Amino acid sequence: MTLFAASRLPREILFGKGQRQVIPEVAAKHGRRAYVCTDERFAGTPAFAEMIASLRGASIEVLVYDKTLPDVPRDSVAVCVAEAKGFRPDMVIGIGGGSCLDMAKCTALLISHGGRLQDYYGEFKVPGPTLPVIAVPTTAGTGSEVTPVAVISDPERTLKVGISSPHLIAAVALCDPDLTLTCPTALTAIAGADALTHAIEAFTAARRGTDPTLPQKHVFVGKSALTDHFALLAIKLLGRSLERACRDGSDEDARADVMMGALAAGCAFGTAGTAAAHAVQYPVGALTHTPHGLGVATMLPYVMSYNLSAAATEIAEVGAALGVLDAGSGPRDTAAATIEAVARLFAAIGITRTLAELGLPADRIDWTAEQALGIDRLIKNNPRSLDIVAMRRLVKAAYDGDMAAAAM
Numbered sequence: 001m002t003l004f005a006a007s008r009l010p011r012e013i014l015f016g017k018g019q020r021q022v023i024p025e026v027a028a029k030h031g032r033r034a035y036v037c038t039d040e041r042f043a044g045t046p047a048f049a050e051m052i053a054s055l056r057g058a059s060i061e062v063l064v065y066d067k068t069l070p071d072v073p074r075d076s077v078a079v080c081v082a083e084a085k086g087f088r089p090d091m092v093i094g095i096g097g098g099s100c101l102d103m104a105k106c107t108a109l110l111i112s113h114g115g116r117l118q119d120y121y122g123e124f125k126v127p128g129p130t131l132p133v134i135a136v137p138t139t140a141g142t143g144s145e146v147t148p149v150a151v152i153s154d155p156e157r158t159l160k161v162g163i164s165s166p167h168l169i170a171a172v173a174l175c176d177p178d179l180t181l182t183c184p185t186a187l188t189a190i191a192g193a194d195a196l197t198h199a200i201e202a203f204t205a206a207r208r209g210t211d212p213t214l215p216q217k218h219v220f221v222g223k224s225a226l227t228d229h230f231a232l233l234a235i236k237l238l239g240r241s242l243e244r245a246c247r248d249g250s251d252e253d254a255r256a257d258v259m260m261g262a263l264a265a266g267c268a269f270g271t272a273g274t275a276a277a278h279a280v281q282y283p284v285g286a287l288t289h290t291p292h293g294l295g296v297a298t299m300l301p302y303v304m305s306y307n308l309s310a311a312a313t314e315i316a317e318v319g320a321a322l323g324v325l326d327a328g329s330g331p332r333d334t335a336a337a338t339i340e341a342v343a344r345l346f347a348a349i350g351i352t353r354t355l356a357e358l359g360l361p362a363d364r365i366d367w368t369a370e371q372a373l374g375i376d377r378l379i380k381n382n383p384r385s386l387d388i389v390a391m392r393r394l395v396k397a398a399y400d401g402d403m404a405a406a407a408m
Contacts, residue, residue, distance in 0.1 A: 003225055004207075004209030004210075004224050004225065005209075005224040005225040005226040005227075006209070006214075006215045006221050006224050006226065006227075006271050007224075007226040007227065007230075007267070007271050008148055008166045008169060008270065008271055009146055009169065009267060009270070010135075010145070010146055010169055010170045010171060010172055010173045011171050011172065012026075012171065012172045012173070013146065013172075013173045013175070013263070014026070014172065014173070014174045014175065015173075015175040015176075015177075015259075015260060015263060016175075016176070016177075016256075017176065017177060017178055017252070017256070018176060018178065019174055019175060019176040020047070020050075020051055020136065020174065020176040020178070020179060021054070022174070023051055023054060023055060023093075023134070023136070023174065024054050024055050024057070024058035024060060025058075026134060026172055026174060027055060027058075027060055027091060027093065027134060028058060028060065030090055030091040030132045030134070030171065031089075031090020031091050031132075032059065032060055032061060032090060033060070033061045033063075033087065033088060033089045033090045033091075034055055034060050034061070034062050034063075034089060034090070034091050034092075034093050034134075035062075035063050035065065035084045035087060035089035035091070035092045035093070035107070036052065036062055036063070036064045036065065036092075036093045036094075036095060037065050037068055037080065037092060037093070037094045037095070037096075037100055037103045037104040037107060038064065038065070038066050038068060038094075038095045038096045038100050039066060039067070039068040039069070039096050039097075039099070039100055040066050040067065042066075042095065042096045042100070042138055043064065043066035045182075047179060048095065051095065051136075052064065061087075063083070063084065063087045063089070065080050065083055065084070065103075065107075067079070067080070068080075068096065068099055068100045068103045069099065070099050071099060071151070071152070071153040071160060072099050072102050072103050072106065072150070072151070072152040072153065073152070073153050073155070074117055074118070074152050074153065074154045074155065075155070076103075077103065077106045077107060077110065077117050077152070078110070078116075078117070080103060080106075080107050081107055081110045081111055084107065084111060089111070089131065090131070090132075091131055091132045091133070091134060091171075092104045092105075092107050092108040092111070092131055092132075092133050092134075093133070093134045093135075093136065094133060094134070094135050094136065094170075095136040095138065096136075096137075096138050096139075097137070097138060097139040097141075097142070097191075098137075098139065098141065098142030098144045098151075100138075101135045101137060101142070101144040101145055101170070102144055102149075102150040102151055102152065104133050104135065104170075105130075105133055105144075105150040105163075105168045105170070106150050106152065106163070108130040108131040108132075108133050109126060109130050109150075109163070109167075109168065111130070111131055112128075112129070112130040112131050113126065113127060113128070113130070117152065117163070118154065120163045120165070121161050121162070121163060122162075122163070122164065123164045123165070123218065123219045123377070124164075124165055124219065125163065125165065126163070126165035126167040126168060127167075128167060129167055130167055130168070132170075132171035132172070133170040133171055133172075134170065134171065134172045134174060135170035135172065135173050135174065136174045136175075136176070136179070137173075137175060137179070137259070137262075138179040138180060138183070139180060139183055139187060139188075139191045140177075140180050140183075140188070140191055140192060140195065140255075140258045140259040140261070140262040140263075141190070141191025141192060141193075141194040141195045141262050141293055142191070142194065142195075142262070142266070143195065143198060143262050143263060143265050143266020143267070143269065143270065144266065145170055145173035145174075145175060145263065145266065146169070146170070146173050146263060146266040146267050146270055147168075147169070147266050147269070147270035148164055148165055148166050148167075148168050148169045148219055148270055149162050149163070149164050149168065149219075149270070150162065150163045150168055158283070158286050158371075159282045159283060159285075159286050159371065159375075160282060160285065160286070164219040164220070164377075165219065166219070169270075173263065175259055175260075175263055177252070177255045177256040177258075177259040177260075178252070178255075180255050180258070180259055181249060181250060181252070181255060182249070183249065184249075185246050185249060186350065188245055188246050188249065188258070189242075189246045189349040189350050189351065190291050190293040190294050190297070190351075191262070191293055192238060192242040192245065192246070192258050192261070192262070192293075192349070193242070193293050193294070193296075193297035193300075193346055193349065193351050194262075194292060194293030194296055194297065195234060195238060195258070195261055195262035195265040195266075195293075196234070196235065196238045196239075196242065196261070196265070196297070196300075196342075196345075197274070197277055197278075197293070197296040197297050197300045198234070198262075198265040198266065198268065198269040198274060199230075199231045199232075199234035199235045199238065199261070199264070199265035199268055199269070200231070200235065200300065200304070200318055200342070201269065201273075201274040201275045201276075201277055201278065201300075201303075201381075202223065202227055202230075202231045202265070202268035202269040202272035202273065202274065203223060203227075203228055203231035203232065203235070203268065203272075203314060203317070203318060204223070204275070204304070204307060204311045204314045204315060204318070204383055205222045205223040205272050205273060205274070205275055205381045205382075205383065206222045206223070206275075206380070206381055206382065206383050207222055207223055208221055208222035208380075208381075209221065209222060209224055215271075218377075219273075220269075220271065220272065220273025220274075220377060220381060221271060221272065221273070222272055222273065222381055223272050223314075224271070224272065226271070227267070227268040227269075227271050227272035228268075230264045230265070230267040230268040231264070231265065231268035231269075231272070232317070232318075232321045233260075233261075233264040234260075234261045234262070234263075234264035234265035234268060235261075235318055235321040235322060236261075236321045236322070237257040237258070237260050237261035237264065238257070238258060238261035238262075238265075239321065239322035239323060239345070240257060240323070241253070241254040241257035241258055241261070242254075242257075242258055242261070242345065242349065243345060243348050243349055245257070245258045246349045246350075272381075273377065273378065273381045274296075274378060274381065275303070275378055275379075275381040275382040275383070276299070276303045276306070276307075276372070276378065276379065276382045276386060276391075276394070277296045277297075277299040277300045277303040278296055278375075278378050279372040279373070279375045279378040279379055279382075280295075280299050280303075280368065280369075280372045280394070280395060280398070281295035281296045281299060282371065282372065282375060283367065283368045283371035283372055284299075284355060284358065284360055284368055287359075287360060287361065287364055287368070288358050288359040288360055290352075290358055290359065294351060294352055294358070295358065297346050297351045297352075298346075298351060298352045298353070298354070298355060298357075298358055298398065299355075299398055300342060300346070301339055301342055301343040301346070301403065302394060302397055302398040302403065302406040303382075303394070303406075304338075304339045304342065305339055305397075305403050305404075305406040305407040306384060306390075306394050306397075306406050306407060307382065307383050307384045308332065308335055308336065308339070308407055309384060309407070310383045310384035311335075311383040311384070312330075312331045312332040312335040313331045313335075314383070315331075315334075315335035315338050315339065316331035316332075316334040316335045316338060318335075318338050318342075319334050319335065319337060319338030319341065320334075322338065322341055322342070322345075324337050324338050324341050325337075339403075343403075353401055354398060354399060354400065354401040355368075355395065355398045355399040356399050356400070356401070360399060362399070365392065365395050365396055365399055366392060368395050369388065369391040369392040369394075369395045370388065370391075372391055372395070373386060373387075373388055373391045393405065393406075393408060394406055
């Protein structure tokens with residue numbers, strides 16, 4: 001196969017200690033009226049107060065919406081947009097975790113193009129550019145600051161739904177790892193495991209780059225030379241520092257590694273896409289009401305085991321980035337050791353080991369498999385094909401904690 005690459009990213013990515021201090025200069029490039037989306041918890045912090053004061057000190061008018069909820073309930077976006085109506089913002093600034101950034105994206109979308117949020121579900125439904133979004137993450141996991149996706153919960157649907165469009169990519173991703181220093185240990189672990197899952201699924205995704213029109217037809221196009229670069233960087237940084245950041249939240253170097261890892265993972269999967277671990281998590285999350293990152297990380301070692309026969313070389317490269325030594329006579333042995341290393345890392349930071357422990361009812365295993373198999377944009381990205389028999393076996397293996405059964 002000849003070299004293929006695709007990547008869609010913000011116009012500007014700023015990363016480093018203290019970067020939040022330049023928010024006024026960054027915002028001024030996009031206008032004088034900023035609508036800020038955050039949540040109630042972060043709105044009450046000194047860091048947030050300082051950022052808002054700095055914007056106003058630079059003669060930028062600010063209106064704050066601080067009622068963002070986890071998983072962005074569909075109808076809450078309409079409320080946020082209604083509050084902005086008389087303000088007429090030039091930009092939307094999302095400050096907070098992934099839900100705050102997704103709220104900012106959805107708000108910019110509806111202010112710019114109107115209609116209902118459900119008009120835009122799926123891929124390439126956004127008709128054109130939106131108000132510029134400045135994304136300022138305070139957690140290190142979702143990568144939403146650089147991706148073309150906003151995920152919301154719709155009360156009329158069992159599973160969460162996504163809006164995927166290059167027009168949703170933030171104009172600026174402004175990442176200051178100091179904003180994660182107060183992130184609780186459990187959230188650090190779940191968000192970081194989510195980022196590592198993004199990176200590994202992007203790197204081991206199917207190669208689909210034979211059709212030159214592929215990026216014009218699909219938002220997620222499988223692995224490529226550029227997404228591989230970002231994914232391996234993310235895996236290296238998260239592998240060396242995620243456990244350290246969970247053990248000592250004040251470790252600035254570890255925090256920087258984990259936030260850069262989440263950013264790089266977003267740069268990878270925002271174009272490559274993710275695969276079976278994410279497909280299974282959608283129905284599992286709907287049934288168990290557990291955090292997204294916890295679900296995908298619980299699934300990842302089982303999905304890697306299932307994919308071993310089709311992606312041993314790529315999984316071995318993941319191992320090299322994690323620091324796993326050559327484990328035998330070829331890539332398959334090293335790949336097997338890599339899966340064990342990922343499972344050990346997740347266990348060390350408190351990730352649930354099985355779907356049973358996550359709370360999935362035994363009588364919903366078949367339903368979970370059926371729903372997961374129906375998420376075509378993720379299933380077609382998996383390096384080993386899946387049918388309903390294989391998916392049921394995979395979900396059952398993850399429920400039982402049977403890694404050998406997952407590899408069959």
